[in-house]
Amino acid sequence: MAAFGFVLSLALAIAIAAFYKAVVRLSPIHPSPIILPPPVPLTGPFTPNSLLSSNLRRLGNGLLPFPEDLVADAHGSLFVACGDGWIKRLDPSSDTVENFAFLGEGRRPLGITLGREGELIVCDPDVGLLNVTKDKIELLSDEADGVKFRLTDAAAVSMQDGSIYFSDASSRYSFANHYTGMMDISPDGRLLKYDGVRRKTTTLIDGLYFANGVALSRDEDFLVVCETAQARCHRYWLKGEKQGQSEVFIDRLPALPDNIKIDGKGHFWIALVSARPFYMDWILRFPFIRQLHEVLGLTEMSIKMMSKRALVLEVTEEGKPVRTLGDPMGASISLVTTAYVVDDDLYLGSLNVDFLGHVKLNATT
Numbered sequence: 001m002a003a004f005g006f007v008l009s010l011a012l013a014i015a016i017a018a019f020y021k022a023v024v025r026l027s028p029i030h031p032s033p034i035i036l037p038p039p040v041p042l043t044g045p046f047t048p049n050s051l052l053s054s055n056l057r058r059l060g061n062g063l064l065p066f067p068e069d070l071v072a073d074a075h076g077s078l079f080v081a082c083g084d085g086w087i088k089r090l091d092p093s094s095d096t097v098e099n100f101a102f103l104g105e106g107r108r109p110l111g112i113t114l115g116r117e118g119e120l121i122v123c124d125p126d127v128g129l130l131n132v133t134k135d136k137i138e139l140l141s142d143e144a145d146g147v148k149f150r151l152t153d154a155a156a157v158s159m160q161d162g163s164i165y166f167s168d169a170s171s172r173y174s175f176a177n178h179y180t181g182m183m184d185i186s187p188d189g190r191l192l193k194y195d196g197v198r199r200k201t202t203t204l205i206d207g208l209y210f211a212n213g214v215a216l217s218r219d220e221d222f223l224v225v226c227e228t229a230q231a232r233c234h235r236y237w238l239k240g241e242k243q244g245q246s247e248v249f250i251d252r253l254p255a256l257p258d259n260i261k262i263d264g265k266g267h268f269w270i271a272l273v274s275a276r277p278f279y280m281d282w283i284l285r286f287p288f289i290r291q292l293h294e295v296l297g298l299t300e301m302s303i304k305m306m307s308k309r310a311l312v313l314e315v316t317e318e319g320k321p322v323r324t325l326g327d328p329m330g331a332s333i334s335l336v337t338t339a340y341v342v343d344d345d346l347y348l349g350s351l352n353v354d355f356l357g358h359v360k361l362n363a364t365t
């Protein structure tokens with residue numbers, strides 16, 4: 001009997017080892033373990049609430065497919081980067097939508113912001129950093145230090161000197177492959193600076209795990225860049241004695257950050273796009289589980305499952321959390337990629353819906 005038990009255990013061990021080896025061999029990704037510090041407790045400003053689901057109004061309903069990001073101009077028009085390749089213009093007071101500029105068939109603008117002369121600065125993940133006006137689309141940059149961008153993601157423009165700060169989420173994974181990129185998670189994202197006078201792009205921070213949203217502080221003395229796969233954001237100093245240095249701005253976020261925007265008070269609004277259930281930290285820690293996801297074709301489903309809710313976070317210039325607004329079940333909106341505040345109006349972009357979410361902030365306090 002003892003011998004039989006031994007043979008059985010041995011066979012089992014051999015089968016497990018063979019399975020493990022097969023998965024590793026078949027897997028297109030060969031990731032490293034990532035150990036995230038545990039998320040902050042869900043108390044104080046992080047206490048769960050459903051302020052987004054109960055107060056949400058839809059703008060441009062049905063006309064704004066997968067609006068990942070938006071920006072307001074001086075007249076209050078909203079320019080929205082849509083999943084059908086269009087930049088659309090929304091007038092929020094009359095709730096009317098019109099086409100503004102078409103990037104092309106199969107294209108997908110992500111980050112969008114205003115340039116100094118009222119032009120739109122648009123991140124096209126497949127092409128690079130664009131200057132978009134009503135009648136012209138110009139490529140400003142598609143590589144830095146000899147490395148091409150694969151997933152140009154978000155931008156912020158200095159009103160003082162016209163420099164454009166932006167991110168390339170990954171130099172390996174394109175937007176079409178970004179689910180696999182999010183399972184692999186290699187440190188190949190960059191924070192970049194485009195100098196319009198010299199027409200040259202330089203790297204400010206490299207080695208980021210999915211570099212995402214970028215925002216400038218009110219005095220333009222620092223930048224914040226979100227590092228999605230590390231559930232944190234960095235501060236990069238542009239002025240002062242720490243100029244050129246970076247440090248953690250906020251970390252241990254309870255979900256993964258996407259875009260970051262500044263409001264009129266100088267506070268930052270971070271869209272926390274994907275939840276961080278306890279098992280996500282295990283997925284990150286064990287490369288084999290991530291490889292298994294890829295081999296079994298479960299990656300997209302698994303990531304979408306973690307994104308079926310909405311959460312946005314307001315933080316001070318010091319990186320101190322002020323409040324969160326959420327839709328924990330994704331009843332009204334989910335996969336929120338952008339939280340953009342103009343005075344009392346909070347506008348939400350999302351990769352899951354065909355409208356902009358709108359919430360009056362004074363109705364939520």
Ligand SMILES: *[C@@H]1O[C@H](CO)[C@@H](O)[C@H](O)[C@H]1NC(C)=O
Nearest residue numbers: 115117119131132133136196
């Ligand atoms: C974008 O194009 C417009 C129109 O040609 C031009 O005035 C503006 O300076 C350009 N912006 C940048 C950042 O190159």
